[in-house]
Amino acid sequence: MWIVPERVIADLMTREAAFDAVEQVFAAMAAGAARNFPVVREALGHEDALYGFKGGFDGAGQVLGLKAGGYWPHNMDRRGLINHQSTVFLFDPDTGQPTAMVGGNLLTALRTAAASSVSIRHLARPDARVLGMIGAGHQATFQLRAALEQRPFEKVIAWNRSATRLDSLRVVAEEAGVPFESVPLEGMREADVIVTITSAFAPSLLADHVSDGTHIACMGTDTVGKQEVESSLLGRATVFTDEVAQSVTIGEAQHAVAEGLIRAANITPLGAVINGTRPGRVSDRQITLFDGTGVGLQDLAVASAVVDRAIAQGIAIEVEF
């Protein structure tokens, strides 16, 4: 039984390894070889915390387990700890015995960034050169770093409700040698790829802010009621997702489905595009939209990859359990 603590993961895990793990598990999900379990998410009635479990089994990669944890909104203020806290537990699918316990905080950020990157790799135009960012929280820097690796972007444009917070994104873009510009929402018409990563309950990006041929990755909506983009944009776009069942209930597509603008049957699992069983982008004028809801199998996939790396590098702690 291996322990990989949170503190060692930053030096162990790469964006490339996270990308490969997430791409593979999306493919396995679409092929029916990997399956997420029902999500448990509970308000504790203590510290205003939300806590739960996201589990799954990837029969292709033989990865079984869960991520447990949640959101403790007073952690930072009261204790100097980050508010999102999670831990991944892996089990031997042959026996049911635990095999690994892995810090899940950084991995969650990396797997979420990897998901939008996988969507850009498979759905953005090859000639995409302008990357748009909506949102400037902690997770936005992860999304930006990962997205920048998928095309030879020549400019990053970004919008946030509070523009002063955009400096964290400016630093990331400039580190990558890419010019950065703060723009109004209308300025997003210049973008070839747009990543939205907010916790909003009302749309900021409207259909009129998006040009034909754009790829949009909506990464912020994971709960009933949240919304990042105008629902008519989904009617105008070809919609892809990590998991259709989540997309239509807690993802960005929930609103367009409720309004009858699209149907679940019109939403394509990104894994099917990866597998080549369903078409991805078919024209340079088409808007593609990836609804990234976040699934437990992503967490298990990156955790399994990090355990392999930790063992190989002699960093994993072995415990006789």
Add this chain to the structure above:
Amino acid sequence: MWIVPERVIADLMTREAAFDAVEQVFAAMAAGAARNFPVVREALGHEDALYGFKGGFDGAGQVLGLKAGGYWPHNMDRRGLINHQSTVFLFDPDTGQPTAMVGGNLLTALRTAAASSVSIRHLARPDARVLGMIGAGHQATFQLRAALEQRPFEKVIAWNRSATRLDSLRVVAEEAGVPFESVPLEGMREADVIVTITSAFAPSLLADHVSDGTHIACMGTDTVGKQEVESSLLGRATVFTDEVAQSVTIGEAQHAVAEGLIRAANITPLGAVINGTRPGRVSDRQITLFDGTGVGLQDLAVASAVVDRAIAQGIAIEVEF
């Protein structure tokens, strides 16, 4: 972060500690201070395994976490491992950080035995002297050992579909200095307390096999379709349970409820009896029946107790996580 491996638990945990932990958490549940989360239970499509999570939060004891694991039916045949495999993970309810990982196999047996013992303590007649056992699997020996401590029993009578398997119970009874007798089902009329612990899908104990004044603890039914006792027995008895929602859906009461013999509102949480807010046994002629379905909070309660003992005795393994 503490690790308490399966191998050290037999020497650490006592039936008394398990009894106290389960009694306290039943009381907290009934008082509304502790709550089980929705259960996840999935067929993996691999090794014929069932796998899932039982989580909960005890706000009274400040215990948060889950038991993860399940049933791997080929473990023993193929690998010499026990078929039920589970692990308990505890979290700090103030921060969401993991605090302990505990082997759950023996604890599951102890907490299940403790549940029927708690029901006997609170619901059996004080003058109960004959203990009846239905079922003779591995878990039956745990139920018997724990039950024997609750009254000065003078005889154990037992029935199993295959009578040859009763020897394991005979050994336990004789170790405790109590005479043991294998009986036909009709012989159960002599029992003052009956514990059923089978995995049957059809009743063995019929209403006609039970005398007035008996306390019955039905501990085997935890799934839709399973059944240990004739449903009319529940109509005749006063019914108690660990958790009403489970009792009427996956517990022994599912059949009597479906047949209209009892209603959920007629079933009393055992914790309310412990708390003194609802009556338990009110006459020597009354049949009391405890429907023990098994809840995650029981697992967390005994795991938390064992972690405290392991730390106090210097046996817990500390890992910087």
